[in-house]
Amino acid sequence: MLDAVVASCVTPKLFTSTNVSNQPMQRLLQRAGWSPVGLLHGLDEGDPELFYLVTPT
Secondary structure, eight states, X not given: OHHHHHHHOOSSOEEEEEETTOHHHHHHHHHXXXXXXXXXXXXXXXXXXXXXXXXXX
């Protein structure tokens, strides 16, 4: 599913995010070639949001 989203992307950068507590999603994104690029506090109290980036080819 991630590959299909990346393949259909028409912009030079694609971002997604997940909570820091969501370890399985973080592992999935990293195995799929996504890179962590930022952290945002305040969306979910006590569970920051971790942002990921991939560059579609």
